[in-house]
Amino acid sequence: MVKKQRKPLTEVLKIMKNKLAFIMMATVIGMILASLISFLVLEPQYEGTAQVIVHQNPSEETTAPLADQAKTLTDTYKEIVLTPAVLEPVAQGAEKDLSYQALRDQVEVRTNDESLVLQIAVVDNSPYAASDLANQIASSFAKQVGEIYPNSQVKQVADAKTHTEKVRPKPILDILIGAGLAFLLATLWALWQAYRDKTVRSEEIVSEMGWQLIGVLPEMSQTQVRETRFKRKGRSANSDDSKRRI
Structure with missing residues (x-):
């Protein structure tokens, strides 16, 4: 079988x-x-985003393809934005107490490999502080890049606007x-x-294990259990009455 x-x-x-x-x-x-x-514990967070573009004057020593140059420069500028030289002046001038590390944790730099446009996004629990910090970081970045790379020019092409729509929690x-x-x-x-x-809850398990089934006890409903208890009590009462009569 x-x-x-x-x-x-x-x-x-x-x-x-x-x-x-x-x-x-x-x-x-x-x-x-x-x-x-989400509604009661997590604090609402808002985002402000400023856009800057970096233009590098052509150099005769540069022989790499333009795409490779753009990729290298955007990666370099992204790291510069997050340096203490750029963020510490902004943190010190902020209305609320901010350390360099705290501000760095709020900043995200988004880049595009095909262009030299950088998006500096700042997340804060105040929509006004988020946009203000993003604009200040963009200005500080433009100043520092001019000192580090004299051949580079930074221009802020889009100021951070105040958005009251929270980015998290969702x-x-x-x-x-x-x-x-x-x-x-x-x-x-x-x-x-x-x-x-x-x-063991079913006959199938017994069959699969190769055991011999001796018998099956039917499952009783709560109604049947109550009826059985009632009958037992009735029999016990009748037995007591019979003993008393004897």
Whole structure:
């Protein structure tokens, strides 16, 4: 007789079906926690972005292709923006107390390999401070580049504007992440509990193990359990009455 092999995927789906209420409850709790953290705990962050362009005067000594020159220069300028020479004067002149490292953590420089345009983005909990810091960093960068590379000219082509739309947190994304993590953890917990449970719960397992089935105890509902208890109490009461009469 050929034994039927149970497919792992079928077993997983069966376990998930049995624990569906728990998994769904955990998912809802994860969504609620994520929304509370996103709306009440995390501080809103705003971004200000200034654009600068660097123009280098042609040099007779330069023989590299223009594309390679642009890539090298943008990488170099990106590093210069994040140096203490550029950021420390801005941090010292800021309205709130800022260290060089704290300001550096707020700054992101975005470059394009095909051009010499740099985007200096600053993230802050104030939209006005974010735009102001971005403009100050652009001005400080233009000054420092002129001293380091006399042949280079920096021009700010776009000032940072004040945007009141926050860039993070993003509640919808946070809620989806919270729901996904809660669903995953609840599913893994359900599978782990099923793996640890060594109880034989079906005749199929007995057949697969090659054991001999002696008998099966039917599962009783709560109503049947209550009726059985009531009958036992009735029999016990009748027995006591009979003994008293004797």
